[in-house]
Amino acid sequence: MDIKQFYTSPIQTNTYLCADENSKEAFILDPGSVCKPLDNYIDSNEYKIKYIVLTHGHGDHICGVPHYKAKYKCQVAANKKDNRYFNDPISNQSRALCGQDVAFTPDIYVNDGDTLQVGNMTLHILFTPGHSPGGISVLVGNILFSGDTLFAESIGRTDFVGGSLIELKKSVREKMFVLPDDTFVLPGHMGHTTIGHEKQYNPFF
Numbered sequence: 001m002d003i004k005q006f007y008t009s010p011i012q013t014n015t016y017l018c019a020d021e022n023s024k025e026a027f028i029l030d031p032g033s034v035c036k037p038l039d040n041y042i043d044s045n046e047y048k049i050k051y052i053v054l055t056h057g058h059g060d061h062i063c064g065v066p067h068y069k070a071k072y073k074c075q076v077a078a079n080k081k082d083n084r085y086f087n088d089p090i091s092n093q094s095r096a097l098c099g100q101d102v103a104f105t106p107d108i109y110v111n112d113g114d115t116l117q118v119g120n121m122t123l124h125i126l127f128t129p130g131h132s133p134g135g136i137s138v139l140v141g142n143i144l145f146s147g148d149t150l151f152a153e154s155i156g157r158t159d160f161v162g163g164s165l166i167e168l169k170k171s172v173r174e175k176m177f178v179l180p181d182d183t184f185v186l187p188g189h190m191g192h193t194t195i196g197h198e199k200q201y202n203p204f205f
Helices: 036-044 065-072 080-086 094-098 165-176 195-201
Strands: 002-008 013-019 025-029 048-053 075-078 115-118 121-127 136-140 143-147 184-187
Touching: 002 036, 013 036, 013 184, 025 115, 048 065, 048 115, 075 080, 121 165, 165 195
Parallel strands: 025 048, 048 075, 143 184
Antiparallel strands: 002 013, 013 025, 115 121, 121 136, 136 143
């Protein structure tokens, strides 16, 4: 499994490319803007993008969607409860974050317990609302892509419309802290961590 992190959007969103090196199938997680190094890496490795997976609908995580969907003819997967952001440039603040209005409808709606297959990688969908109503996280093997739900020794903001601190903390406790301590966490911003570290040192818990 080849995982690469790229900084996108003006506020340095962590965008991830995750590829099965044998089949060359891959997915992009949270393309916050068009990113030339990401394009070059995909093309130079001849990866075939099957999905764009969105952990939520805020503009700093979705502004690159139109570019990558058009370029790679792939499907966009997300949770329907964040359609208020996907469908509305005002709600997702895309003009402020990337200088243009971005609106689209996901091709696939995923819910808690669903799976997506990319090559020989199985993507397990965890419904983790709180930062947004339709927040999801994605578990691939022992790698957890946590979006803006869980950060290294922190958690996502809940002061946006549709946010809930109660729901976010419940998501972390019931969906993330039940995973093995050595689960490697790749969040939507800042550096990586592990579930074990967060259970011991995250000040919100």
